[in-house]
Amino acid sequence: MVSKAEESSIQDLDRIDMAILRLLQQDGRLTNAELASRCNISPATCHRRTQRLFETGVMSDVRARISPDHVGLGALVMVGAVLDRSTPESFAAFEAAVQKMPSVLDCILVAGDFDYLMKIRVGNMQDFNKLHGRELITLPGVRQIRTFFAIKEVKDDAPLRF
Structure with missing residues (x-):
């Protein structure tokens, strides 16, 4: 379901806003002047819209x-976590603890075999072993952890298509 704020945002986006979004997804280093030029608008207008x-x-x-x-974080690990209880309190405790873990890049509540799926970056298998022993197995409410080591990243962080 779309919230009122999201609904308002969707309706308010025009072709220039969409162009700004697409261009910044491709290259976030564009200056305001370059962005304005590519969108065929003035720099002041571009700045206001951005x-x-x-x-x-x-x-x-x-x-x-x-x-x-x-930067020494070449190992990508996907970790599925199953909690022992499916309550708002157990989810909140788990989420609060994960927020404090810098190695966890993404944590997503999912439907299926796991409650949460985490994307983790570490230097190597030894680093993950330490993280697993010190932090992952001590996360609140965790009943089971399943680990998947990435062999090859085929597609990562593709821009949104709209």
Whole structure:
């Protein structure tokens, strides 16, 4: 279900807003002047529109993509967690604990074999073994952890298509 804020945002986006979003997804380093030129609008108009996209939550941030291998985080691990209880309190406790873990890049509540699926970056298998022993198995309410080591990343962080 779409919230009122989301519904309002969807209705308020025009072709120029969509162009700004597509261009910034492709290259977040574009200057306001370059972005304005590519959208055929003035820099002042482009700045106002970009600010509005941030203020309304359509755009949350623009950031650099860093090669994990170059910063010593070459191992990608997907971890499925099953909680012992499916209550709002157990979900909240688990989520609060995961928020504090810098190695966990993404954590998603899912339907299926797991309650949560986590995307984790570490340097190597030894680093994951330490993380597993010190943090993952001590997460609140966890009954089972299933681990999947990525062999090859085929597609990662593709831009949204709209």
